[in-house]
Amino acid sequence: xxATIRLITEADKPQWVELWHKYLKFYASTGIPSDLPDTVxxxxxxxxxxxxxxxxxxxxxxxxxxxxxxxxNFLWHRNTWAVEDRIYLNDLFVDESVRCGGVGRKxxxxxxxxxxxxxxxxxxxxxxxxxxxxxxxxxxxxxxDGFVTYSRP
Ligand SMILES: CC(C)(COP(=O)(O)OP(=O)(O)OC[C@H]1O[C@@H](n2cnc3c(N)ncnc32)[C@H](O)[C@@H]1OP(=O)(O)O)[C@@H](O)C(=O)NCCC(=O)NCCS
Numbered sequence: 001x002x003a004t005i006r007l008i009t010e011a012d013k014p015q016w017v018e019l020w021h022k023y024l025k026f027y028a029s030t031g032i033p034s035d036l037p038d039t040v041x042x043x044x045x046x047x048x049x050x051x052x053x054x055x056x057x058x059x060x061x062x063x064x065x066x067x068x069x070x071x072x073n074f075l076w077h078r079n080t081w082a083v084e085d086r087i088y089l090n091d092l093f094v095d096e097s098v099r100c101g102g103v104g105r106k107x108x109x110x111x112x113x114x115x116x117x118x119x120x121x122x123x124x125x126x127x128x129x130x131x132x133x134x135x136x137x138x139x140x141x142x143x144x145d146g147f148v149t150y151s152r153p
């Protein structure tokens with residue numbers, strides 16, 4: 001299986017939504033409340049396509065079937081430690097049927113390239129401590145920065 005990584009388009013919405021729901025189901029299985037209203041999904045998707053919004057999405061398309069098999073949703077924001085914005089990789093998902101085939105790594109690398117091309121070389125993301133599967137990829141595609149995240153209760 002080979003895949004092409006490209007920015008999302010309007011026509012991708014039904015397939016992206018399908019994968020998005022699988023991703024939310026994955027998070028629900030880890031204890032994160034993931035029953036998002038459709039308005040959130042619709043707003044997020046619309047923001048990917050709005051040039052004024054600091055948010056975008058790369059999708060992975062199977063070269064043979066032309067079906068979407070993964071996505072990386074990302075956004076960028078101001079940073080007190082640099083002049084340029086910083087990219088935050090918000091969501092990464094690869095369909096179960098094609099995992100361990102390098103698609104996740106390709107999605108991360110596409111964001112690195114996007115960052116380089118848009119003057120935002122710094123990219124970061126987080127994962128749950130027990131998501132060992134994702135960390136097998138992250139220790140190769142990135143470095144652990146030692147930060148621990150907290151949220152408002
Ligand atoms: C995490 C996820 C995106 C990874 O996608 P993927 O396409 O399977 O990842 P890749 O195939 O690109 O990367 C796998 C890397 O981990 C390594 N790896 C995979 N399984 C491994 C194993 N059992 N032992 C050792 N290394 C392993 C591979 O060697 C590969 O490294 P390489 O590129 O040097 O060969 C995917 O598993 C997923 O969607 N999981 C559910 C949702 C999720 O956890 N998202 C991330 C939330 S933070």
